[in-house]
Structures are given as structure tokens and as C-alpha cells.
Amino acid sequence: xxxxxxxxxxxxxxxxxxxxxxxxxxxxxxxxxxxxxxxxxxxxxxxxxxxxxxxxxxxxxxxxxxxxxxxxxxxxxxxxxxxxxxxxxxxxxxxxxxxxxxxxxxxxxxxxxxxxxxxxxxxxxxxxxxxxxxxxxxxxxxxxxxxxxxxxxxxxxxxxxxxxxxxxxxxxxxxxxxxxxxxxxxxxxxxxxxxxxxxxxxxxxxxxxxxxxxxxxxxxxxxxxxxxxxxxxxxxxxxxxxxxxxxxxxxxxxxxxxxxxxxxxxxxxxxxxxxxxxxxxxxxxxxxxxxxxxxxxxxxxxxxxxxxxxxxxxxxxxxxxxxxxxxxxxxxxxxxxxxxxxxxxxxxxxxxxxxxxxxxxxxxxxxxxxxxxxxxxxxxxxxxxxxxxxxxxxxxxxxxxxxxxxxxxxxxxx
Amino acid sequence: xxxxxxxxxxxxxxxxxxxxxxxxxxxxxxxxxxxxxxxxxxxxxxxxxxxxxxxxxxxxxxxxxxxxxxxxxxxxxxxxxxxxxxxxxxxxxxxxxxxxxxxxxxxxxxxxxxxxxxxxxxxxxxxxxxxxxxxxxxxxxxxxxxxxxxxxxxxxxxxxxxxxxxxxxxxxxxxxxxxxxxxxxxxxxxxxxxxxxxxxxxxxxxxxxxxxxxxxxxxxxxxxxxxxxxxxxxxxxxxxxxxxxxxxxxxxxxxxxxxxxxxxxxxxxxxxxxxxxxxxxxxxxxxxxxxxxxxxxxxxxxxxxxxxxxxxxxxxxxxxxxxxxxxxxxxxxxxxxxxxxxxxxxxxxxxxxxxxxxxxxxxxxxxxxxxxxxxxxxxxxxxxxxxxxxxxxxxxxxxxxxxxxxxxxxxxxx
Numbered sequence: 001x002x003x004x005x006x007x008x009x010x011x012x013x014x015x016x017x018x019x020x021x022x023x024x025x026x027x028x029x030x031x032x033x034x035x036x037x038x039x040x041x042x043x044x045x046x047x048x049x050x051x052x053x054x055x056x057x058x059x060x061x062x063x064x065x066x067x068x069x070x071x072x073x074x075x076x077x078x079x080x081x082x083x084x085x086x087x088x089x090x091x092x093x094x095x096x097x098x099x100x101x102x103x104x105x106x107x108x109x110x111x112x113x114x115x116x117x118x119x120x121x122x123x124x125x126x127x128x129x130x131x132x133x134x135x136x137x138x139x140x141x142x143x144x145x146x147x148x149x150x151x152x153x154x155x156x157x158x159x160x161x162x163x164x165x166x167x168x169x170x171x172x173x174x175x176x177x178x179x180x181x182x183x184x185x186x187x188x189x190x191x192x193x194x195x196x197x198x199x200x201x202x203x204x205x206x207x208x209x210x211x212x213x214x215x216x217x218x219x220x221x222x223x224x225x226x227x228x229x230x231x232x233x234x235x236x237x238x239x240x241x242x243x244x245x246x247x248x249x250x251x252x253x254x255x256x257x258x259x260x261x262x263x264x265x266x267x268x269x270x271x272x273x274x275x276x277x278x279x280x281x282x283x284x285x286x287x288x289x290x291x292x293x294x295x296x297x298x299x300x301x302x303x304x305x306x307x308x309x310x311x312x313x314x315x316x317x318x319x320x321x322x323x324x325x326x327x328x329x330x331x332x333x334x335x336x337x338x339x340x341x342x343x344x345x346x347x348x349x350x351x352x353x354x355x356x357x358x359x360x361x362x363x364x365x366x367x368x369x370x371x372x373x374x375x376x377x378x379x380x381x382x383x384x385x386x387x388x389x390x391x392x393x394x395x396x397x398x399x400x401x402x403x404x405x406x407x408x409x410x411x412x413x414x
Numbered sequence: 415x416x417x418x419x420x421x422x423x424x425x426x427x428x429x430x431x432x433x434x435x436x437x438x439x440x441x442x443x444x445x446x447x448x449x450x451x452x453x454x455x456x457x458x459x460x461x462x463x464x465x466x467x468x469x470x471x472x473x474x475x476x477x478x479x480x481x482x483x484x485x486x487x488x489x490x491x492x493x494x495x496x497x498x499x500x501x502x503x504x505x506x507x508x509x510x511x512x513x514x515x516x517x518x519x520x521x522x523x524x525x526x527x528x529x530x531x532x533x534x535x536x537x538x539x540x541x542x543x544x545x546x547x548x549x550x551x552x553x554x555x556x557x558x559x560x561x562x563x564x565x566x567x568x569x570x571x572x573x574x575x576x577x578x579x580x581x582x583x584x585x586x587x588x589x590x591x592x593x594x595x596x597x598x599x600x601x602x603x604x605x606x607x608x609x610x611x612x613x614x615x616x617x618x619x620x621x622x623x624x625x626x627x628x629x630x631x632x633x634x635x636x637x638x639x640x641x642x643x644x645x646x647x648x649x650x651x652x653x654x655x656x657x658x659x660x661x662x663x664x665x666x667x668x669x670x671x672x673x674x675x676x677x678x679x680x681x682x683x684x685x686x687x688x689x690x691x692x693x694x695x696x697x698x699x700x701x702x703x704x705x706x707x708x709x710x711x712x713x714x715x716x717x718x719x720x721x722x723x724x725x726x727x728x729x730x731x732x733x734x735x736x737x738x739x740x741x742x743x744x745x746x747x748x749x750x751x752x753x754x755x756x757x758x759x760x761x762x763x764x765x766x767x768x769x770x771x772x773x774x775x776x777x778x779x780x781x782x783x784x785x786x787x788x789x790x791x792x793x794x795x796x797x798x799x800x801x802x803x804x805x806x807x808x809x810x811x812x813x814x815x816x817x818x819x820x821x822x823x824x825x826x827x828x
Contacts, residue, residue, distance in 0.1 A: 015581070071584030077592040133464045163808055167429070167713035170485030170812065174427050177456045178491040183709060206812045273706075274685055292687075294705035295597060299581035302717065302807060372571050385809065394577055394717060394802055398620045399586065 001262060002033060005323070006047060007055075007197070008040030009139075010079075010117065013072040015155025015160075015301035016312035017139050020109055021073060022066040023316020024137070025055050033324045034105060043077035044108070048090060049089045049413045050097050050406075057404035065399070067313065068392055070301040073243030073401055076110075081117050084124055091124045093413060098125075098132060100409040105323045109316075111140035111151070115331060116355035122329040133323040136331040136351055137315050143194035146357040147349045148333035153314055155308030155384035158198035160300045161187050162385055164293065165202040169209030169240045172289075176238035177199070182229060182280050182288035183240050185210075186273035187297060190246040192360040193217050195297070198381045199242040200373035206368065211238035212370075214272075216246035217361050219371035220255050225276075226284050228371060233286060238265025243272050302394050303405055306387025318346045342383030382383050416447060417518025419737070420461060421469075422454030422554075424493075425522030427486040428567025429574075429715035430726035431553050434523055435487060436480040437730020438551070439469050447738045448519060457491035458522070458531060463827045464511050464820075471818035475767065479813070482806055484715040490524075491741060495531045498538055505538045507827060512539075512546060514823040519547050519737045523730075525554035525565070529745060530769035535689055536743040547737040550745040550765055551729050555712045557608035560771040561763045562747035566729055567712070569722030569798035572612035574714045575601050575656065576799055578707065579616040583623030583654045585701075590652035596643060596694050596702035597654050599624075600687035601711060604660040606774040607631050609711070610794045613656040614787035625785075628686075630660035631760065631775050632784040634669050639690075640698050642785060645701055647700060656684050716808050720801025725758070732760045756797030768826035 007024050009017055021039070026033045039053040040046025046053070053074055055063070066073060081087055097103070106125075108118040115136045122134035138145055143154035165185060172183045189195045193215030202209055211232045214220060232239040247255045256272045273290035280288045311334055318332035330348040337343040365377030373381075418439055421438050423431055435453070442448045453467040454460025467488055469477070478571030480487055496500055511517070520539075522532040529550045536548035547599070552559055557568035579599060586597045603609045616623055623645045628634060637756035646653040661669045670686045687704035694702045744762040751757040778792030787795075 009588070013585050045591065069584070070581045070587035071586075075591060076588045076589075078589070079592055159808065163716055164710045164714075166809070166812065167484045167687050167715060169711040170483070171427050171709045171713040172485075174423070174486035174488075174490045175492070177459065177489060178493055185710075201809070204811070205809050271685070271688055274688065290706065291708035291710050292704065292706045293710070294703050295582040295585045296578045296599075296705050296707070296710075299585040300578075301581060302577055388808055390804060395572065395580065395615075395619050396798065397618070398580065 004038060004102050005034050005105035005107060006038050006040060006098065006103045007107040008043045008046055008109065009072040009074055009076040010043040010108060010114040011076060012141065012298065013076050013293060014139055014141050014298055015070045015156045015304050016152055016309050017109060018066040018069040018073050019309050019312040020137055020139060020152060020316040022063060024107055024311035025063055027317040027320040031320060031324050035102070038101065038103065039074040042075035044079055044081065045077050045119060047094055047097050047270040050408045050410055052101065052406040053401070054404045054406050057402055062399060062401065067309065068301060069398060070299040080087055080113050084127070091128070094121065095125065095128050095130045096410060098130060101406065104131065107135050107137055107319055109137040109139050111142065111145060112356055115145070115351055119329060119351040119355040122351065131303055132326045133326065135319040135323050135327070137319045137335065138331055141188060141195065142192055144192040144359045146354050146359050148336055148337040149344070150384055152308060152312035154194060155305035156300065156303065157188070157195055158381060159296045159299050159305040159385040160303050161195055161199045162201045163303060165199045165210055165240065165242055166206045168291065169206060172238050172240060173208060179287060180289045181233050181238050181286045184273045184276050184288065184290040185242050186245055186271060186290065186292045187242060189216060189244040191216055191358060193244045194361060196242050196244040197361055197365060197373050197377060198385065200378055208236070210242045211239045212241045213371060213373060214241065214243040214247045215361060215366065216244050218366065219250045220247045221250065222279065226279065229280060229286070232283050241276065243276060245272050247272055263394060272286045300393055304392065305385045305388065306389050307384055309343070309389065314346050322348055339379050339383065342386065367380050416449040416652045418452060418516050419448050419519035419521060420452050420454060420517045421521040422457045422460055422523065423486040423488055423490040424522060424528040425490060426459040426712065427490050428553055428555050428712055429484045429570045429718050430478040430566055430723050431523060432483045432487050433726040434551055434553060434566060434724050434730040436477060436523055437727035438734055439477050441731040443733040445734060445738050446823055449516070452515065452517065453488040456489035456496065458493055459491050460809060461508055461511050464824050465529065466515060467815070468818045468819040468820050476813060477813065481723065482715060483812065484713040485637045494527050495534055505542070508535065509539065509542050509544045509639065510824060511545060519744065521549050521551055521733055523551040523553050523557060525556065526770055526772060529559070529765055533743060533765040533769045536765065547740065547742045549737050549741070551733045552745055554745065555602060555609065556606055558567040558606040558773045560768050560773050563750040563758070564748055564798055566722060566726035568608060569719035570622060570714065570717065571602070571609055571711050572795060573719040573799040574711045574717050575609055575613045576615045577717060579613045579624055579654065580620045582705065583616070583620060586652050586654060587622060593701060594703045595647050595652050595700045598687045598690050598702065598704040599656050600658060600659055600685065600704065600706045603630060603658040605630055607658045608775060610656050610658040611775055611787050611791060612799065614792055615795050615799060622650070624656045625653045626655045627785060627787060628655065628657040628661045629780065630658050630662060630776060632780065633664045633799065634661045636693065640693065643694060643700070644698050655690065657690060659686050661686055670745065693697055716806055718803065718806065719799045720803050721756070721798055723803060728760050736762055753793050753797065756800065
């Protein structure tokens with residue numbers, strides 16, 4: 001007998017998370033074992049609140065367009081399920097909703113926390129005797145998931161950062177004689193420096209940048225940093241810096257929380273880039289500019305890596321295949337078969353080994369001085385940003401989903 | 415007898431200023447009246463220092479590639495020539511260099527200040543009896559030049575801002591339920607709000623954003639701003655704001671200089687976006703994120719407007735035609751013939767009417783509440799961001815110019 005499927009997006013979105021949604025929906029629609037595909041409105045909250053979007057009511061054209069749409073089309077959330085004991089009511093509710101809507105497949109598209117959620121749901125459905133195939137599907141710009149060689153979402157943010165670094169550096173170079181000499185680009189990465197490190201690939205398009213990469217994995221030393229900036233400017237006239245938002249000082253505190261106060265004495269304005277810019281201005285008196293890419297970097301689907309987009313679709317499709325094969329508590333992960341020409345495949349990995357594990361940049365990727373990326377690192381990043389899709393149109397019209405909700409069968413949640 | 419030409423780039427660069435360089439060099443190379451085209455290394459400084467790049471030594475392929483290259487390939491500068499009396503030595507030096515290298519055509523590619531420089535040079539060459547055709551070629555992301563309907567460089571920055579606003583808004587919308595509710599994008603525009611205003615075109619791709627546009631032309635009122643943000647969030651769940659870096663309070667002071675101090679008591683960290691974010695956090699306690707696009711916006715040639723790129727090439731070609739026709743002290747300006755379908759032409763305008771005049775956003779473009787753009791404004795912006803060039807490759811290799819310098823004939827400058 002056919003069972004319905006539940007799919008939800010969780011945590012920070014990426015420019016290709018909707019490509020995964022497309023992969024899941026398209027693949028599931030071909031399966032004789034899967035009935036309807038219900039998307040959770042705002043992630044797991046959609047299941048708890050019984051807010052289920054019937055994706056079969058969306059047009060075929062709309063589902064196809066998800067391949068190129070930024071954001072999380074069904075809504076995402078930041079919501080962490082606690083342990084069974086602490087959140088028993090929530091787990092019971094999930095099972096109740098799944099029963100009411102004949103849901104036998106659970107697809108959860110997210111990062112570390114989401115893998116943990118999917119793992120917990122898979123365990124609990126066993127404990128509570130409700131049969132459910134639980135598959136977590138990888139997605140995170142942070143690229144910090146264990147086991148998988150890389151995470152869908154990362155290649156595109158890396159391409160954004162590489163492209164922006166090249167373009168801004170060409171700008172700075174042309175003005176440096178009489179104007180800006182130091183440029184700082186702040187990128188995401190609270191605990192792992194994958195995004196900042198990927199900017200090293202800019203050097204292959206334009207050898208002049210970046211000059212310094214600041215990583216959370218390397219303690220930030222102010223004196224050493226300022227000395228290097230001065231040296232680079234003295235040598236070639238300008239200096240381009242890519243800084244991870246999560247850089248920490250030797251005591252392990254975030255540099256961006258180092259005591260900035262506004263006129264009212266409120267601390268924290270945030271921003272590693274303005275912090276570093278202030279250091280450069282006040283300590284070595286070099287004219288500088290800074291940019292904070294923030295959400296622009298993770299939503300820039302106009303600049304998506306075609307490799308990334310294809311992988312995002314593929315993990316969605318594989319997740320469905322695993323589910324109908326009866327697998328549970330696994331994640332489709334990307335395995336690199338060959339660096340050049342790049343070859344990859346997708347295979348299942350146990351969620352238990354992925355949930356809550358954070359993968360930081362390997363030491364072998366970081367140059368001895370802590371400011372650069374080794375050839376070994378570049379070999380890793382190079383293929384992930386490759387490829388463009390010529391059918392991506394800029395400033396196209398983004399249709400909203402119809403979001404036809406499934407009729408509720410249960411009392412309201414809480 | 416053939417005369418040589420001098421071309422230089424001045425002021426902040428754009429993602430299509432090199433397209434103008436291509437237009438000038440390609441057109442001049444076809445003229446029987448023009449000999450060599452010398453590019454000034456770092457703008458007018460190249461003339462003063464006799465640092466002249468012989469563009470005939472660059473490969474044809476390299477010159478062609480300038481159509482798609484960000485930054486200012488020959489180097490730009492911020493350097494303002496004073497009046498004849500105050501800077502007599504400099505004007506005499508310019509004439510000396512032009513004489514030494516048989517330069518009869520002077521092309522200066524820049525904004526307000528550069529139009530002023532070109533105007534002064536044209537006057538002075540009369541006074542000093544040295545025949546010179548002086549043509550200023552428009553370029554500025556600020557779009558604040560008089561007479562011309564729009565400025566090359568602006569359409570592309572507008573396209574960047576529109577695209578980024580759409581993409582970030584789709585991201586924010588999907589997370590708003592449990593995470594970020596307010597997003598602030600800071601864009602350029604110190605005295606005129608053209609760039610921020612252009613973001614209104616995002617609404618045609620995605621009606622949900624931007625919600626509020628903050629312009630230098632409209633005094634910033636904190637209470638009113640915060641009330642509107644609260645209202646929008648209450649109504650639709652999230653609020654997207656595009657803010658000009660140059661917004662001012664009722665007393666005419668820049669909002670970004672409103673007394674931010676770091677831990678050492680140094681004031682100015684800069685940034686309207688972090689300033690507004692801090693207000694939203696402290697006064698109405700809504701979770702927010704902010705981005706500062708800075709140089710990324712004006713160097714994003716991967717996202718150049720095809721309309722803008724074509725206009726940038728065309729003004730370069732026309733400048734050369736005017737010069738060989740014996741015109742001087744003029745600028746090729748863009749005249750809009752029709753809104754839709756968009757038609758435009760280029761015609762000469764007297765520099766005297768352009769130099770040092772700053773064109774701000776017309777009142778008729780701004781909605782009554784001061785936070786939006788009227789249909790009249792949108793009609794203006796719409797065609798300027800249109801079009802993509804499919805031959806633009808991301809992360810391509812940027813070759814450096816050979817920069818073969820012309821042999822110096824004069825003693826060093828200063």
C-alpha cells in the first residue's frame with residue numbers, strides 16, 4: 001500500500017536547497033510506493049502544527065522552477081527537538097500527525113542539527129512502534145557535515161565569494177595609488193572556515209587576491225595581522241582580506257564581540273569586517289573599505305555553481321530511493337571519486353555518525369603562516385565551484401507557491 | 415597630420431568603465447586622424463608623471479576582453495585639479511607632456527569632478543594656445559550627472575542591487591517564522607539616492623521586497639522608521655530595507671556618523687546598515703541581519719546590465735567621433751527617446767553645464783511617505799537594468815595588461 005511522504009527544509013537556507021526539493025518531489029512522484037508528497041510549512045513546525053502543503057497541487061512548471069530558486073520555498077525554521085524524555089509530547093505529536101496523514105517517509109533537509117532531528121525521529125518511531133523511513137538530506141553553506149566530502153549549498157556560496165573577491169580586488173587595484181589600499185570582505189562561517197578558505201580559488205583567475213584569509217581555525221593575532229597588511233601594501237600597493245565572521249582571539253573569544261559600543265553604551269554592533277577596518281584605520285592608518293556579504297552570499301542563485309546544483313538535486317533523488325528501499329536513519333552523502341576531472345557519487349551514511357558532528361578545515365589545507373590555503377586545499381575547492389547554468393536568468397519573476405494546505409484532522413498543537 | 419590621443423579613467427570605477435575604454439580604443443584605432451592611443455597610468459596622474467601606456471602594444475584579444483572586465487584596467491585616481499591660478503604648474507606640465515607626445519585629443523572618463531577637470535583642461539589649452547580636443551566621457555555608479563538621462567555604470571550597479579534584494583528577501587521570507595525578521599542592505603549613494611531607489615524594481619520579480627527604501631533626499635526620522643518596520647513585520651512577518659549610505663537626519667548630519675565608538679573610544683565604525691540594525695535590535699527588539707555591499711556592487715561585472723554595457727561602449731565611440739569632428743569641451747550624453755520599448759541615443763552636451771553639478775532624485779520619483787518609489791520612478795529605472803550578456807563567464811582568468819610604457823621625454827614631475 002502507498003504511503004505519503006513528508007519533506008521539510010530546516011536551518012539556514014542555501015541557493016540550491018530548492019533544487020533538492022525539486023529532486024525529492026520529482027523522484028517521489030515517479031515512485032509506485034509513494035502517494036502524496038507533503039511539504040512541512042516552516043520545517044518541522046509544519047509537522048507539529050499539522051501545516052502540510054500538498055505539493056501535488058503545484059504546477060509541474062513551478063516544481064521544475066525550484067531548481068533555480070533561492071530561499072526555502074516551503075519555509076524553513078530554526079527549531080531543535082530535544083531528547084525524547086525532555087520533548088516526549090513533541091515526538092508523540094509527530095507520530096500522531098504522521099498516522100493521521102498516512103506518512104511513511106520522512107525527509108529532512110538541513111545541516112548538523114537537522115541530521116540530529118532526523119536521527120531522533122528515526123529512533124523514536126521505532127520506540128513508539130510507528131514504521132517510518134527517516135532520511136536526512138544534506139544542506140549547509142557551512143560545509144561542516146561529517147562523512148560527506150562536501151555539502152550541497154557550499155559550492156555556490158564558494159562561487160559567490162570567489163567571484164566577489166576577484167571583482168572587488170580588480171576595483172581596489174585600480175584605485176590604490178590615491179585611494180583605498182585595504183579591502184576586507186567578511187563571509188559566513190561561525191565555527192569552520194570553509195567559506196573563507198574557498199576564496200583562495202580567486203587567485204587562479206586573478207593572482208593578486210586574496211592576500212590574507214582569516215579563519216576561525218587560526219587564532220587571530222592583531223600585531224601579526226597588522227604587520228602582514230603593512231608588508232603587503234608596501235610590496236604591491238594594496239591588500240585584499242577575506243575574513244570569516246567567526247575568527248577568534250587566542251583566548252577563544254569571537255573577535256567581533258571585542259567590546260564595540262554604540263552611543264548609548266550598548267555593546268555589539270557585530271561585524272568582523274568593520275572591526276578589522278577600524279584596526280587598520282587606527283593602528284596603521286591605511287585607507288580601507290569593507291563589505292559584509294551576509295545573506296547575499298547564501299541566496300545568490302544567479303551565481304550558483306552548476307556542480308553544486310546538480311549535487312543538490314541528486315541527493316534529493318537518492319534520499320527517495322533509499323526510503324523506498326526501506327532504508328532509515330541514513331543520509332545520502334557525496335563521495336569524491338576523483339579530483340580532476342572531478343568525479344563524484346552519492347552513497348548512504350548512518351545518521352548517527354553525522355548528527356551533531358562539526359567538521360572544521362583540515363590543518364593540511366592551511367599554510368604555515370595561517371593566512372593562506374595550500375595546494376591540497378585548493379584541489380579540494382576547485383571542482384566545487386565549477387560550472388554555470390546558462391538558463392539561469394537574472395531578475396526573473398519569482399512566482400509564489402500555491403501552498404494548498406492539507407485538511408487538518410487533529411486538534412491544534414498547543 | 416595625425417595626432418595621438420590621451421585616455422584616462424578617473425574616480426571610483428564601475429563594472430563597465432573598461433567597456434568604455436574598449437569603445438574609445440576600438441573607435442580611435444579606425445580613425446585616420448588619430449595615431450597612437452596612450453592611456454594614463456592612474457588617471458590624470460599618468461599625464462602629469464608622463465606615465466603613458468601604449469595601448470597599441472596590447473593584443474587585440476585583450477582590448478576586446480575589456481568589454482567584460484571590472485575595475486579600471488589602466489588605473490584610476492582621485493585627484494582634483496584646482497583653478498588655473500592655484501595649479502598653474504600642473505596645467506603647464508600637462509601642455510608640456512601633450513606637446514612632447516604630440517597629443518591632440520584628451521578623453522577623460524569619470525563623474526562630476528572629472529567633467530570639471532576636462533572642462534578646465536579645455537579652457538586652459540585655449541589660454542595657453544595649445545590645440546586640444548577635450549572630451550569628458552560619463553561614468554559613475556552614482557548616476558548624479560546633469561543633462562544625461564543616466565550614467566554608464568549605474569545600470570549595472572542597479573541590476574546588482576535589484577538581484578541581491580530579490581535573493582536576500584526570498585531567504586529572509588523562508589526563515590522569518592523562527593529567525594531573522596528584518597534585513598537591511600546598505601548600498602552606495604552619499605548624496606543622491608539613485609542606487610537605493612533602483613531597488614524598487616525588485617518588486618517586479620518578487621512583490622515582497624523591498625518594503626522600505628531609505629534615501630539621502632528624505633530626512634531620516636527614527637521614530638517613524640521604527641514604527642513602519644514594526645508595522646510591516648506585524649503584517650507580513652518580515653521586513654526588507656534598502657538603505658543609502660548617505661541618509662541624513664533632520665539636521666543634515668549623516669546617520670552613520672551618529673556617535674558610534676569602539677572600545678578605545680575611537681568614533682566612527684561607519685556603516686548605515688549596522689547602525690540601523692542596532693536601532694532595530696535595541697528599540698523594537700526584532701532579530702535582524704544586515705549586509706554592506708560596498709565595492710561588490712560597483713565591480714560585479716558578472717551581473718552587468720547589457721543595456722549599461724552597450725551604452726558604456728557607445729559613449730566611448732561617440733567621444734572619439736566628436737574629437738575628430740573638432741568638438742571640444744563636450745560630453746557624449748545619453749538621451750532617452752522612449753521608455754518602452756526602451757530607445758536611446760547619444761548626443762554632445764557642453765561640459766560647462768555638467769561640471770560640478772549634482773543631480774539628485776526628482777521628488778516625483780519618491781512616494782509621499784518617503785519610503786518608496788513611484789511608478790514614474792520605476793519607469794525610469796526599468797530599462798536601465800535590462801539584459802544579460804550570455805558570453806559573460808564567471809571566474810574566468812583576468813589577464814593583466816602588458817602596460818608597455820611610452821619612453822619619457824621630459825624631466826620627472828616634482
